[in-house]
Amino acid sequence: IGQPAPAQSKRKYLIAMPDTAELVRRYNAASVEMMQTYLADTNPQAERRVRQQRNGSEYLYFYTEKRYADKDAWETEKPITQKEYVQYLMEADTALHAVHKTKYRFAVDGRRFEIDVYPFSCERAIMRAELPEGKEAPELLPEIEILREVTGDPAYKNSSLAREQKL
Secondary structure: OOOOOOOEEEEEEEEOOOOHHHHHHHHOEEEEEEEEEOOOOOOEEEEEEEEEEEOOEEEEEEEEEEEEEOEEEEEOOOOOOEHHHHHHHHOOOOOOEEEEEEEEEEEEEEEEEEEEEOOOOOEEEEEEEEEOOEEEEOOOOOOOOOEEEEOOOHHHHHHHHHHHOOO
């Protein structure tokens, strides 16, 4: 509409395991089950992965490529068929585990949140928040216990979780 949107910053936090039923009840959080598999390196400047996503009874499949140049990174993602997904799985990086997670998405006062719950951790989860520029931590979710901010920490990227399977 021609008016500038307020600046947002994406932040990532390590949190204590939330009550997921409460997230659904209180915030109408939508849950999506995902399995992300990293593919073998074919280019040192690119990371490739495929994702299977279950929304209710429907399965969706995606191919993602993340390219790196100097300090910049950009991602391209495209939907693929189940057959293409199975073909890509043949290229899986056998040194890494597939990352299984349930993602809970919701909004509070116009701010978007995502909480990733992993089967290998019953005590911790990862929360992503889109916050107004300059805000350090989300103040809108008093029932979420933030353990620490992990924005930019490579140990909490999905590719690292595929290697370590711990939070």
